Amino acid sequence: MTIQPQSSQVSAAASREWVHATLPEVHDMIAGERVRPANELGFWVSDSSTGEALQRARSSSPEQIERALAAANAGFQGGSWSGLDAELRADALDKVAQRLEARVGELAELDARTSGVTITWTALMTRLVPVIFRQASKALRSGLLRQLHPGRYGAVEVRAVPLGPVALIGPWNAPTTIIAHKLASALAAGCNVIIKPSEHVPHSTGLLVDAVLEAGLPTDVVQLLHGDGAVGNSIVSDPRIKAVSFTGGLTGGRAVAAACAQDLKPVQLELGGNNPLLVLADADLDAAAEAIVAGLTTLNGQWCRAIGRVIVDRSVMAPMLELVKTKLGTVRLGHSLDPQSDMGPLVHRQHLAQIQQAQQSLLKAPSSTALNPTATPALQGHFHPPTLLCGVPHEQALEELFGPVATVHPFTSETEAISLANAGRYGLAAYVFGDEQRALELAGQIRAGSTQVNGLSLLSLAPTAPRAAWGLSGLGDEGTLETLRFFTGHRVIGVGGQPVRAEA
Amino acid sequence: MRRGHFIDGLESGQDGPSFQVINPATRRPMGSAALGSAADVDRAVDAALAAQPTWWGLSPGERERTLLRCADHLEACGEQLTETLMAESGSTLAKARFEVSYTPALLRAAAGEARRLYGDTFPNDRPDRVSIVLREPVGVVGVISPFNAPLALLIKMVAFPLAAGNAVVAKPSEHTPLVAVRLAQLLSDAGLPRGLFSVVTGFGPDCGKRLVEHPEVAGIAFTGSTQVGSIIGAEATRRMKRVQLELGGKNPVLVLADMNAQEAAAEVAAGAFFHGGQICMSGSRVIVEAGLVEEFTDALVAEARKLRFGDLADEDTAYGPLICAEAVERVDAHVQDALRGGAILLTGGTIQEGWTYAPTVLLEPPRDSLAWREETFGPVVTVSSAPDLEAAIEAANESDYGLSAAVLTHDLARAMDAARRIRAGAVHLGMHSFQSNTMAPVGGVGASGLGRSGGRYSIEHFTELKWISLQVGGAANRAVT
Numbered sequence: 001m002t003i004q005p006q007s008s009q010v011s012a013a014a015s016r017e018w019v020h021a022t023l024p025e026v027h028d029m030i031a032g033e034r035v036r037p038a039n040e041l042g043f044w045v046s047d048s049s050t051g052e053a054l055q056r057a058r059s060s061s062p063e064q065i066e067r068a069l070a071a072a073n074a075g076f077q078g079g080s081w082s083g084l085d086a087e088l089r090a091d092a093l094d095k096v097a098q099r100l101e102a103r104v105g106e107l108a109e110l111d112a113r114t115s116g117v118t119i120t121w122t123a124l125m126t127r128l129v130p131v132i133f134r135q136a137s138k139a140l141r142s143g144l145l146r147q148l149h150p151g152r153y154g155a156v157e158v159r160a161v162p163l164g165p166v167a168l169i170g171p172w173n174a175p176t177t178i179i180a181h182k183l184a185s186a187l188a189a190g191c192n193v194i195i196k197p198s199e200h201v202p203h204s205t206g207l208l209v210d211a212v213l214e215a216g217l218p219t220d221v222v223q224l225l226h227g228d229g230a231v232g233n234s235i236v237s238d239p240r241i242k243a244v245s246f247t248g249g250l251t252g253g254r255a256v257a258a259a260c261a262q263d264l265k266p267v268q269l270e271l272g273g274n275n276p277l278l279v280l281a282d283a284d285l286d287a288a289a290e291a292i293v294a295g296l297t298t299l300n301g302q303w304c305r306a307i308g309r310v311i312v313d314r315s316v317m318a319p320m321l322e323l324v325k326t327k328l329g330t331v332r333l334g335h336s337l338d339p340q341s342d343m344g345p346l347v348h349r350q351h352l353a354q355i356q357q358a359q360q361s362l363l364k365a366p367s368s369t370a371l372n373p374t375a376t377p378a379l380q381g382h383f384h385p386p387t388l389l390c391g392v393p394h395e396q397a398l399e400e401l402f403g404p405v406a407t408v409h410p411f412t413s414e415t416e417a418i419s420l421a422n423a424g425r426y427g428l429a430a431y432v433f434g435d436e437q438r439a440l441e442l443a444g445q446i447r448a449g450s451t452q453v454n455g456l457s458l459l460s461l462a463p464t465a466p467r468a469a470w471g472l473s474g475l476g477d478e479g480t481l482e483t484l485r486f487f488t489g490h491r492v493i494g495v496g497g498q499p500v501r502a503e504a
Numbered sequence: 505m506r507r508g509h510f511i512d513g514l515e516s517g518q519d520g521p522s523f524q525v526i527n528p529a530t531r532r533p534m535g536s537a538a539l540g541s542a543a544d545v546d547r548a549v550d551a552a553l554a555a556q557p558t559w560w561g562l563s564p565g566e567r568e569r570t571l572l573r574c575a576d577h578l579e580a581c582g583e584q585l586t587e588t589l590m591a592e593s594g595s596t597l598a599k600a601r602f603e604v605s606y607t608p609a610l611l612r613a614a615a616g617e618a619r620r621l622y623g624d625t626f627p628n629d630r631p632d633r634v635s636i637v638l639r640e641p642v643g644v645v646g647v648i649s650p651f652n653a654p655l656a657l658l659i660k661m662v663a664f665p666l667a668a669g670n671a672v673v674a675k676p677s678e679h680t681p682l683v684a685v686r687l688a689q690l691l692s693d694a695g696l697p698r699g700l701f702s703v704v705t706g707f708g709p710d711c712g713k714r715l716v717e718h719p720e721v722a723g724i725a726f727t728g729s730t731q732v733g734s735i736i737g738a739e740a741t742r743r744m745k746r747v748q749l750e751l752g753g754k755n756p757v758l759v760l761a762d763m764n765a766q767e768a769a770a771e772v773a774a775g776a777f778f779h780g781g782q783i784c785m786s787g788s789r790v791i792v793e794a795g796l797v798e799e800f801t802d803a804l805v806a807e808a809r810k811l812r813f814g815d816l817a818d819e820d821t822a823y824g825p826l827i828c829a830e831a832v833e834r835v836d837a838h839v840q841d842a843l844r845g846g847a848i849l850l851t852g853g854t855i856q857e858g859w860t861y862a863p864t865v866l867l868e869p870p871r872d873s874l875a876w877r878e879e880t881f882g883p884v885v886t887v888s889s890a891p892d893l894e895a896a897i898e899a900a901n902e903s904d905y906g907l908s909a910a911v912l913t914h915d916l917a918r919a920m921d922a923a924r925r926i927r928a929g930a931v932h933l934g935m936h937s938f939q940s941n942t943m944a945p946v947g948g949v950g951a952s953g954l955g956r957s958g959g960r961y962s963i964e965h966f967t968e969l970k971w972i973s974l975q976v977g978g979a980a981n982r983a984v985t
Contacts, residue, residue: 051849051853053850056798378855379853379854380840380853380854
């Protein structure tokens with residue numbers, strides 16, 4: 001740490017205003033009853049910016065998990081929600097949206113505090129939460145759950161019906177928005193749900209669940225449980241759970257998929273990536289550099305479509321790195337609740353240690369260097385400056401780091417660029433900067449769920465487009481319609497028909 | 505404010521080389537002090553050598569009266585020192601006032617000791633002989649005083665040797681030279697004979713070193729870090745000087761399960777965060793008996809967060825800045841090291857402004873962390889849990905230091921049991937580990953120092969015993985039968 005009057009003055013202002021947070025107690029919600037998760041997890045939920053441990057993380061007990069499973073199942077069988085007419089469910093979702101509109105500020109602050117994502121970003125993302133419920137309501141009203149297919153003896157009805165009680169498991173980088181997407185879709189489908197948010201950011205989901213119940217939905221529609229992967233495993237492997245939607249890391253995703261395989265449950269996995277950003281020789285280097293900085297700093301570099309590898313035409317490598325360096329130098333790394341901060345800390349201390357360790361091991365390569373000119377604030381939070389690593393052999397750079405660190409690799413031909421981009425086993429997102437026509441052609445050759453040309457943004461370019469994931473990046477597309485459909489199964493009902501006789 | 509040395513009853517060297525004194529609250533110079541050299545120390549020692557025989561030649565009653573007059577004068581004018589204390593050391597108003605009021609109390613305690621330079625007699629095998637033990641001053645005592653309580657700790661190291669008939673040359677910390685010069689001036693004004701108490705301001709490598717090495721300085725009293733203390737101790741001992749070292753601590757505070765968590769937390773916070781933890785006796789390692797840990801840590805965090813920093817003159821201000829940028833770096837390094845090792849930061853861990861560090865509570869520091877092993881000398885308290893008293897005592901003793909300790913419990917039997925078994929110079933039962941008493945023997949075992957200061961213990965340290973045998977009639981050379 002360096003002690004400079006100026007930088008500590010800035011942090012002083014930050015720490016004075018937001019220091020000493022208190023968090024609401026986490027609670028389980030089981031059949032409309034708020035209960036304290038009975039066990040302790042053995043670590044603390046912390047303020048990512050100050051590093052202060054705020055609350056001992058808690059975990060639902062096996063008995064609480066069983067009660068939640070029983071409630072979700074009984075609720076679904078009772079049909080108080082699943083049997084409701086789609087129109088009425090849509091009305092209820094609108095009411096939830098209305099409740100949530102009043103609480104986006106609270107959600108944003110809770111997420112910023114515990115996840116370390118800056119308030120600017122959490123505010124943007126939590127503003128989407130009511131919108132997500134309204135979109136689900138709108139989708140529901142479009143009649144997509146009921147279709148008539150012309151048949152030989154009259155119309156055949158294809159009903160999309162809820163699969164049953166489902167489990168939703170969320171990540172720590174954008175907790176509210178991701179859980180909200182799964183929840184709105186599952187509710188629209190008519191499922192009763194059990195939610196388990198990440199144990200590191202358990203608070204905002206409680207508010208989300210409160211809003212659902214305050215909107216007057218049946219009390220056994222949403223159950224909330226807390227804990228780590230072990231709790232998640234107890235939920236998803238229970239035969240009463242009929243489908244699972246999971247967002248998180250590869251290890252967790254594989255565990256969920258394995259648990260679901262036993263009962264052949266549909267599972268939706270949204271995992272990570274090691275996403276390439278290609279810079280062609282004729283790219284607008286300033287725009288590319290801007291995108292690289294955004295890729296490293298958005299959600300503090302902890303987002304599934306963040307940049308893992310920057311793949312640059314050798315002829316423009318030097319000027320591009322110079323531009324990135326200048327831009328990184330002006331990034332304001334600070335307290336996540338400071339609206340002036342461009343970037344905040346990593347989510348927790350272990351994650352910081354992991355990123356540091358991974359970076360150190362990548363830098364073992366001879367003549368590798370780190371480009372990280374951003375100043376770190378004088379706070380004890382889990383800060384890591386946005387960093388580009390140059391000179392790391394490409395084959396060593398194919399794992400996901402999930403932090404503000406990307407590697408840089410030169411290419412000399414487009415064939416080489418595509419082969420580098422398609423290396424590795426992930427396939428989530430890619431970015432290409434260059435002459436638009438050429439870049440679009442290359443985009444068609446990259447193996448990824450989405451490729452953005454001459455741009456980079458956290459939000460999808462088209463809200464109704466599916467969010468696709470290939471390879472180790474996931475299973476099943478997400479999207480307003482896609483996720484709603486994921487939680488439903490088809491039931492085909494028709495009238496008439498004759499036994500078919502083989503004709504002589 | 506530009507001050508010189510105070511040597512032989514006169515301020516001198518104001519026009520010579522000087523160094524800046526930084527106000528830690530503003531981080532700007534608040535004055536300057538004379539930059540002392542070995543020659544300045546020599547002048548002060550010469551003056552002391554000249555003054556000491558006359559002082560020792562006075563009757564104990566006259567020495568007592570002189571010191572009481574000094575006490576009265578400081579009680580009347582000591583208020584003048586408050587502002588300098590605050591500006592120079594970053595003291596809050598309350599802490600500066602405490603030091604100012606403690607100064608006459610110490611002088612009076614020392615004054616009484618002037619009459620109690622007890623000697624001894626012992627029986628002799630020969631009835632015609634008498635053995636007498638007389639107690640005499642060592643001569644000139646060199647004092648090197650710290651920055652944290654620059655007035656109270658200086659006067660303590662000065663008053664008792666004076667009462668014993670010594671002369672004193674002091675080299676105050678380079679962070680806080682001005683209050684020392686003012687003190688010497690005030691004592692001189694009150695009638696302390698010239699040359700008996702001189703102050704040479706400057707740095708250790710020039711002035712401190714000369715003071716320790718000067719052949720005519722017979723005793724050394726040092727309060728400060730273990731690192732510097734061990735050098736001074738070695739150099740002084742090599743020259744056969746009397747040496748008294750009051751060094752660092754990593755003081756354990758045991759909180760037993762019968763305590764009320766709130767009360768225990770308030771007591772721990774008071775002992776740990778006073779003057780930003782820049783007190784050698786600050787309780788920095790809290791060991792809580794199982795069962796009370798969660799409730800206690802919650803209460804301690806609440807106490808830590810209640811403390812306010814700000815304008816030092818404001819009575820609500822609980823703590824001020826650390827003494828210098830290096831101190832902030834050290835404190836932060838200790839916190840970061842503990843966190844890297846897996847400790848949990850419950851509150852604090854940040855620089856609040858300039859050199860002000862937030863009151864910090866760390867849970868379960870690893871046993872190899874700096875925050876557990878080394879003196880942090882800042883507002884950082886660690887909390888560890890122990891399954892029972894046995895384990896708590898074991899943890900308390902897991903330190904190279906052994907200055908002060910505390911046990912918070914209402915169970916007197918367990919408290920005494922712990923007090924006997926904790927390795928420390930002091931164990932305080934039912935209160936925190938930072939306690940002052942003019943008459944108490946203050947000092948530590950292990951890395952915490954050598955010898956004790958306060959009351960007759962200081963007197964014993966800075967006097968020599970002389971065995972006098974007296975032949976009463978008859979022949980001196982008669983063989984013993």
